[in-house]
Amino acid sequence: MTENVSSASNCDESRLNPDIAIVGGGMVGLSLALLIVQQLPKLRVAIYEAEPFAAENQALLQPSFDERSTALSASSVDLFAQLGLWQLMQTRAHPIDLVHVSDRGHIGQTAFSKQDNDGHSLGYVIENKWLGRSLLAAARAQQNIHLVDSARVVELRKRAQCVEYKVQSSKLDVAPIERRASLVVIADGALSPLRQALGIAVEQHRYGQAAVIANVEFDRPHQGQAFERFTRSGPLAFLPLPSLYKNSASSRCALVWTQPEAELASVLNLSDQDFIKKLQEQFGYRLGNIQRVGERQSYPLQMIFAKEQVRSGIALMGNAAHFLHPVAGQGFNLALRDCAQLVACLRDAQIAGASAAELGSLDVLNRYLALQTKDQDATAILSHNFIRLFGSANPILQLGRNMGLIAMTLCSPLQATFFSQMMGRGNARANLARTATSDEVAV
Ligand SMILES: Cc1cc2nc3c(=O)[nH]c(=O)nc-3n(C[C@H](O)[C@H](O)[C@H](O)COP(=O)(O)OP(=O)(O)OC[C@H]3O[C@@H](n4cnc5c(N)ncnc54)[C@H](O)[C@@H]3O)c2cc1C
Numbered sequence: 001m002t003e004n005v006s007s008a009s010n011c012d013e014s015r016l017n018p019d020i021a022i023v024g025g026g027m028v029g030l031s032l033a034l035l036i037v038q039q040l041p042k043l044r045v046a047i048y049e050a051e052p053f054a055a056e057n058q059a060l061l062q063p064s065f066d067e068r069s070t071a072l073s074a075s076s077v078d079l080f081a082q083l084g085l086w087q088l089m090q091t092r093a094h095p096i097d098l099v100h101v102s103d104r105g106h107i108g109q110t111a112f113s114k115q116d117n118d119g120h121s122l123g124y125v126i127e128n129k130w131l132g133r134s135l136l137a138a139a140r141a142q143q144n145i146h147l148v149d150s151a152r153v154v155e156l157r158k159r160a161q162c163v164e165y166k167v168q169s170s171k172l173d174v175a176p177i178e179r180r181a182s183l184v185v186i187a188d189g190a191l192s193p194l195r196q197a198l199g200i201a202v203e204q205h206r207y208g209q210a211a212v213i214a215n216v217e218f219d220r221p222h223q224g225q226a227f228e229r230f231t232r233s234g235p236l237a238f239l240p241l242p243s244l245y246k247n248s249a250s251s252r253c254a255l256v257w258t259q260p261e262a263e264l265a266s267v268l269n270l271s272d273q274d275f276i277k278k279l280q281e282q283f284g285y286r287l288g289n290i291q292r293v294g295e296r297q298s299y300p301l302q303m304i305f306a307k308e309q310v311r312s313g314i315a316l317m318g319n320a321a322h323f324l325h326p327v328a329g330q331g332f333n334l335a336l337r338d339c340a341q342l343v344a345c346l347r348d349a350q351i352a353g354a355s356a357a358e359l360g361s362l363d364v365l366n367r368y369l370a371l372q373t374k375d376q377d378a379t380a381i382l383s384h385n386f387i388r389l390f391g392s393a394n395p396i397l398q399l400g401r402n403m404g405l406i407a408m409t410l411c412s413p414l415q416a417t418f419f420s421q422m423m424g425r426g427n428a429r430a431n432l433a434r435t436a437t438s439d440e441v442a443v
Contacts, residue, residue, distance in 0.1 A: 017180050018046035018146060019356040021165060023153040023194060024187035025049030026064030027128070027332055028318030030135040032185060032339040034083055037144045039343045040350060043359075046146040046181070048167055050188075053136060053149040063189065065132030067297055068213055069254035071096065071226070071239050071329035072124045074117075076336045085138055092130040094242040094250060095121035097224035100286075121224070125239040125254060156184060156194060156314065161357060163313040183346075183360030185315050190304055192320035200316070205303040205384070209234055210264045211326055212257045214296045215241065216279070220288035221249035228327070231282040234258030235327045238283070251287065255279070256327055258301065268296055301325050303384055310365035315342060322376060328383040334376065341372045 020036060022029045025047045033045045051061040072080075072093070080086040098113040099122060114121050139145045148167065154176055155166040163184045166176040186194045195202070222240040229236045236257045243250035257279070259267050270278065276290045304323040309316045318335045345368040346359050354364070 016046075016146070019043040019181060019359065020045045020183045020185065021153075021163075021179065021181040022047045022185045022187055023165075024189060024318070024320070025051075025053065025136075025139075025147065025149065026062050026187065026189065026318065027070075027131060027135065028064075028335045028339065029185070029187040030132075030139050031336060032187065032317060032342070033145050034085070034135065034138055034142070035079075035339050035343045036346070037142050038083055039347050041144065043356060044144050044146065046148055046179070047139070048151045048153050049147070049149045050152040050170065051149065053147060056137075060129055060132045060136070062132065065128045067215075067295060068128045069125050069215075069239055069241060070128055070131060070332055072126060073329075073333040074120065074123055076333050077124055079336055079340060083138070085134055088137075089126060089131065089134045090124070092242055093124040093126040094240045095224050096123045096125060096226045096240060097121055099226045099228065101228045103230045122226075125226075125241055127241065127254075153184075153188075153194065156186075156198065158311070158313050163360065181313075181360075182357050183313055183315065183365075185317050185342075186320050187316075187318040188320055190319040190323040192306075192316070195306060195316060195320055198311070198314070201307045203303075203305045203307060207258075207301045207303075207325060208261050209258050209301045210261055210298045211301055212255070212259055212264070212267055212296055212298050214255050215294040216253050216255050216290055217292040218251045218253065218287035218289065219291050221251050222253055222287055223249070225287075227283070227286065229283055233260060233263065233282070236279075236282060237327055237329070238287075239329075251291075253287070255293075258327055259298075261300070264298055268298060299326070303380065305380065310362070310369050312362040312365070313360040315365055315368070317342070322380065324380060324383040330379050330383050334379045337375055338372055341375075342368045345371065 020043060022033055022045060026049075029047055029049070033047050036043055036045050049062060051063075053062075054060045077086060080089055095114075098111060100111045102110075112122065139147060150170045152168045152170060153165050154168045157164045159180070162180040162182055164178060164180045165184055166178055168176040186192060188194055216238070222238075224240050226240055227236075227238040229238075234257070236255070238253040238255055241250060241252040241254050243252065257267075267275070267278070272293050275296070276293055279293070280290050302323065303325060304319075306316050306321050309321045317338055319331065321338065322331075322334070324331045324334070345364055348367075349359060349361075349364045354361070358364075
């Protein structure tokens, strides 16, 4: 159901107060809404998105769904499968069958293949635009999800029994409308204006780097291989993308290339030919010659962690809660595990007798955070150390990481531990199939 905020005053007002309000209809807000209505089908959820939701076949405008691609871990794929979305998503996703990790100019390298994973693909790569279309179509098909677009939540106020919030239409010059919900989830991105408005402080680490992304075409099929390569300027990742043509082997890859901020402008301003030359020098010829490179975009890199992720009636999710360096490909995968954990805790509370009005209680939200903190910390440490270790030109760290890569090749338990966290196996409760069985709910 789609609500136009400017015409809301003509409707029955109480009907428009949801049980759970989600601020931000990006990849996390939409995924969370779908999880909630699947697991707690009696609840009414509203999603408020500042940008317009695109009509079918029109370009998506939310920042989540730009030109990037996302590496989905095995646990994220399982979650979308359990939501009934994977069949559609998979039509434009490519499996990752081998991850190759190497250090330019050094012998250290390691690889992890689907043979090390009982023959199952290690993950999938999906273009964000397709992910967005699939999520939006699924949300539109749900009666219990109220989609409110071109609508910015501008204020939150905690009351005794609920959270009141104000929604400002960006289409019409009208006063903000007031709504209330038992729980307001803030999923409004890394800069999170609402987090700031609530005075929630963050821990922040600036890497002094930016990620340059682009789609690249090689002259050899990638055969499902992903590459992480450590170069002088910083880590470089290639992810295998599906072919644009039916039944043909794909040689398209999504590039994420870390650059020092001081060198970013010169890299972005290179001609396509010079960019390809520089990239080829750093990556080598494992996939042959680079034929073409698409539009380049850049993203500043930092790690941000909100110092408070929950308050009574309020939870921060996705980039608003934690923003990680993207080269390890963990941000969205972790956010999905957070979402699954939150929904599992809401469900536990409902089974234990909590009413819809009690679902935003601090007890429930603290329980969610207690169960999810270990996974968040492990993933953040993995991403952060990965970048510090592999992004460094310090010869001692270079020697250490080369020995580490060699050790991982020689010692499969070490390799398995590293890839297990990368694949999102940090948390058993992220598996919805398990949370759906009531006899497993009490932990
Ligand atoms: C280059 C790059 C590559 C990445 N690759 C991977 C990867 O391979 N794997 C992985 O797991 N993760 C990856 N990530 C991380 C992933 O992109 C993020 O985890 C994800 O985008 C978080 O989505 P979000 O919905 O929390 O935030 P956003 O995408 O920022 O969405 C926030 C939404 O809130 C809306 N909004 C803002 N303010 C308001 C308001 N007041 N009211 C209403 N709406 C509002 C915005 O319009 C937007 O639609 C990558 C990130 C980058 C930068």
